[in-house]
Amino acid sequence: MKIGELAKRSGCSIQTIRYYEKEGLISAPERTEGNFRLYNSVVLEKLSFIKNCRALDLTLSEIKHLVSLQNSPETPCEAVNEMIDTHLLAVESRIEDLQKLHGNLKQLRLKCGNARSVDQCGILGELLPKPERSPSGTRNERSPSGTRK
């Protein structure tokens, strides 16, 4: 099977398959005389594994780690559990961040009032820096960094 058929059957794009090969997630297949990649059906399972992991938002380097663990089946499986646990925590913290964000955005949205023009709209005003006593701006506390991932 050439790469085009593999792409159709796996649901991965041709470029993605080549990319996974370059990144070492799947091994380089044999080639035809004309230098075309030739796959057997085993790689379908590997791509399916990768897709399942990606659906859980595991990074490619995490997946690479899992693949290497698969290749040494006798090692303790703690590493797998730890990775999932770490990932769970990251997802949880991201959800929390987004929920705060959501609250802030909702509140911001209420600020518009019934303004008709931009300069009366409370939203932009709310996004401006908080007014301080000294307009010359002599001091500035360092504000905490954002909520980004």
Place this chain on the structure above:
Amino acid sequence: MKIGELAKRSGCSIQTIRYYEKEGLISAPERTEGNFRLYNSVVLEKLSFIKNCRALDLTLSEIKHLVSLQNSPETPCEAVNEMIDTHLLAVESRIEDLQKLHGNLKQLRLKCGNARSVDQCGILGELLPKPERSPSGTRNERSPSGTRK
């Protein structure tokens, strides 16, 4: 004030400030004879505005849009509201995705059982493709793409 002091007072890094200038979020300041950027305190407010927007995960192009709206204060403020609403929807949908993800990960985590080694651990098994009747894999439905942003 040179860029180093601005960086300290704004809480943005020097590179970020230069990046914002390149992207047109803040205007290019005057220069000293030696080609150093020279800022006045007005830019502090602009950076603060940008930081407030970034804390809400607005993209730089959204922020750019808001900045241009600020510069034409008489235009209707619907555009502002729409942007916030759109953003709210995106955040909501991202939260939903992550919550599904979280559920899937939790379920996956339970599959380990009390395995000691990788080959007995249920997690990796769960990530492998679902077993099908025909091991030669003649058909493959296109599965829906992932949950990524």
Place this chain on the structure above:
DNA sequence: GTAAACTCTGTAGTAACTATAGAGTCAAGA
């Protein structure tokens, strides 16, 4: 034989920065 369809490698683009290289500028001290 030729045209269409396919595949190859390599490169650039995406978002919002961060980090570096290599050069130039400035301020203070000896």
Place this chain on the structure above:
DNA sequence: TCTTGACTCTATAGTTACTACAGAGTTTAC
């Protein structure tokens, strides 16, 4: 005046997981 260190400049590469080309070669069908 010279030098040292701190600062700044531009330009470039790296980050993630791909996607989208360009330009070339290969295969297949007619």
